[in-house]
Amino acid sequence: MAVAIDPIAYLRSIPPFQALPAAEFAAATRNLEVGFYPVGTRLTSAGGRPLDYLYVVRKGAVRLERDGQTLQVLEEGECFGYTSLISGRATLDVIVDEDLLAYRLPGADFRRLLGYAPFAGHFAVGLADRLKSSLAHAPAFSGQPDLSIEVGRLVVRPAVWVERDATVAHAARVMREHRISSVLVRTDPPGIVTDRDFRNRVLADGLPPATPVTEVFTRPLQLVPSEAPLHAAWTALLDARIHHLPVVTDGEIAGVITSGDLLRCSAQGPVAVLRAVERLAGRDSLRGYAARVAEMAAALVAGGVDAPRIGGLVARLNDTLLARLVRWAEADLGPAPGAWAWVALGSEGRMEQTLLTDQDNALVYEDAGAPHRAWFHAFAEHLNADLVAAGFPACPGGRMARRWNGTISWWKEEIDACVEHRPAAAAILYDLRRAAGPLDVAPLETALARGARTRHLARSLAREALRFTPPPGMVLRLRGGAEVDLKQHGIAPVVMLARCYAVEVGSTARGTLERLEAARAAGLMAEALHASVSEAYRFLLDLRLRLQLRAFSEHRPLLDIVRLDELSGAERTRVKDSFRAIRRWQEKATYHYQTDLV
Incomplete structure (x- = not known):
């Protein structure tokens, strides 16, 4: 009853x-x-x-x-x-x-x-405001710190300085006196010297105590405003790969926070994972990486950080892991016989991967390295295998460096051929991002820009993008246990169409939200449409991440498909709102690109 x-x-x-x-x-x-x-x-x-x-x-x-x-x-x-x-x-x-x-x-x-x-x-x-509010007030996991607190609250002591004519011995004494791991240098612009600089640039090189501090310091400084949220400080540290971050209040440096300060704010934050990655002893340590990333993502969600920002932090950590794998591969194979670049594609190239997904990558090396193809192929095999061990599944379509590698001249020809004859295959190349390696990939960027000016490319990409559509409204019913694929029905349509618009307007942006902004700035999207599609994308990313984290905690597969009766009434409404905004945009894109024409 x-x-x-x-x-x-x-x-x-x-x-x-x-x-x-x-x-x-x-x-x-x-x-x-x-x-x-x-x-x-x-x-x-x-x-x-x-x-x-x-x-x-x-x-x-x-x-x-x-x-x-x-x-x-x-x-x-x-x-x-x-x-x-x-x-x-x-x-x-x-x-x-x-x-x-x-x-x-x-x-x-x-x-x-x-x-x-x-x-x-x-x-x-307004639809955009409703979706934004849903993100702001979505339920989070309990017991986690507020990661949106202002960085300035972490500053516990005023900035400590030495003059520009100070010696490394004097700077070291000042640091010992104040029990700090860095000191600022009064130059224009100002600089910083850290305990790591003393180890790596003074002791390791055998420099005398009288060495001027300006010979071993770093400038310009990487600064962060005191009102910036905690997750912005994480991003700055990971981007610059540094451990000390001066904090600015009213135009003046108020103090310096360290990676240790950030680490104490959350034992599951990006800094903690970064430390763990930097200390990986060998390949046997890779197995737990995916779990650490998932735990970090859960802590960030609980702390109020949205999915796009989490994707950026995860990408930076993955780049740090990749640098570690590169050192292991070169230790096994010997030094590289030429300059190379490891290229991330897909969600990793767009810096939108939250939890670890299939690999999409490629290897590019200088033309002079052509006689050493075997070395570069073995190098790619090592990295792809280690990434699988770390929790990145192999790409079912084979878009991985072990199969997709060649000289930079070959890659320029490949881009031209894809644009001209296989535009659907060209799409993922427009997500290209160098993730590791010394080789400059500017020639590939030039080839992509040249392809973007090809008249048929944008229409071909639009036709491919519009194959992915949200389900009709009448299908989205509780009765019958209706299911939706958050990726195929919502996220992918936005990603693909945003890429198409970016190609049309000549934007080099890689992130989907940045591409939508470029389309708005170029007049291809009205303000209201841009706002509703952007917030729909944010909402679907966030919902998908929360559902996948729940599945991860329950040891279930991380799927994109969700039953509507598993969502709350508010979530179902917002999913429908999001799909409606995406359909409206697709209708306009169909007319704009005339995709119904042969």
């Missing part, structure tokens, strides 16, 4: 009502009503009387239509009526699709609750 659920208890269990203060929630729900409406009931029509209540669907379904076309179907846990209450207008037809049991909150109580930001954001009229 089914157990009846108290309406107020049910409402309290779902977002955004669960975020309300207890007293305000209790006051608002004193007037809560229960309504039953048979199938076919028209609750309002576009242009008619606006709804007077906020409705929360408990059982059944409601269909939202415009001009006879179904836009959305709302089911258990989803809300409607807020657009009427906020705007004072009825903009859609609202029809009961299945016998409806709904809880009704009077308009006056709803408007009073809008004074609470988490509640109000959930019901923002």
Whole structure:
């Protein structure tokens, strides 16, 4: 026998009502009503009387239509009526699709609750604002620190300086006196000398104590504003591969934070993983890397860091791991017989990989290295195998350096051939990013830019991108256990079409959000469309990451497919909102690129 659920208890269990203060929630729900409406009931029509209540669907379904076309179907846990209450207008037809049991909150109580930001954001009229609010107030794992705190809060002592004419002996004495691991140097621009500099540049080279500090210091400084969030400091340290970061307040250096300071903020943060990677003793230590990355991602999610930023941090850590693997490979094979570059492609090239996924990479080496192809092939085999051991599966399509390697001249010809004859294969090359190696890949960038000016390329890429589409709204129903593929139905369409737009406008941006911004700046996307697609992409990335982290913690496979009945009502609504924004963009792209023409 089914157990009846108290309406107020049910409402309290779902977002955004669960975020309300207890007293305000209790006051608002004193007037809560229960309504039953048979199938076919028209609750309002576009242009008619606006709804007077906020409705929360408990059982059944409601269909939202415009001009006879179904836009959305709302089911258990989803809300409607807020657009009427906020705007004072009825903009859609609202029809009961299945016998409806709904809880009704009077308009006056709803408007009073809008004074609470988490509640109000959930019901923002603009699609982009609703999605952004969903990210800001998404539930996180408990017990984790706030990783959005300002970096300035970590500064515990004022900056310590030496003059430009100081010797290394004097600088070392100052550091010992203050018990610090670095000291700033008053030059223009200022510099810094660290304990590592003394080990690697003074002691290792046998320099005398009277050596001027300016011969071993580093400048210009990598700086971070005091108001920057903690995760920005992590990014700065990982980008520059340094361990000391001066913090600026009101234009002046207030102090220096270290990787150790950041490490103490979270034992599962990027700095902790970086330390672990730097200390890997051998290939036997690779097995735990994927788990460490997943644990780090979980800590970042819990700390309020969004999925795109997490992807950037993961990419920087993967580059650090790659540098370690390179040293091992060269120890086995001997020094490289020529300059080379390891190229990341796909999500790793775009710096959008959150958890470890299939490898997409390639190896490029200078033309003078052609007689040594066997060495470079063995080098690629070593790195690909070590990446598999670290948790990066082999690419099912074979897009890996062990098969995809050659001279820089060969690569330029390959890019030209792909653009001209195999544009679908060219798409991933536009995600190209050098991840390791001394070889300059500017000639490949030039070849890609030349290909981007080819008239047929953008249309070919658009035609390929539009093969991936969100499912129709009527398919997104709880009934029948409907499933969606967050990657194929939502994330991939945005990634591929953003790449296409970037090619058209000549942008060298690699990240999807940066490519969308380039399209907006070039006038290819209206402000509202750009905002809604960008936030849809952020939301889907974030939801996918959270679901995969949950699966990881439960030792289940990390899949992109999710059943709608496994999502909360708010999540289902936002998934549908996201798909609707993507479909709207694809419709405009179809017209823009005339992809229906042969």
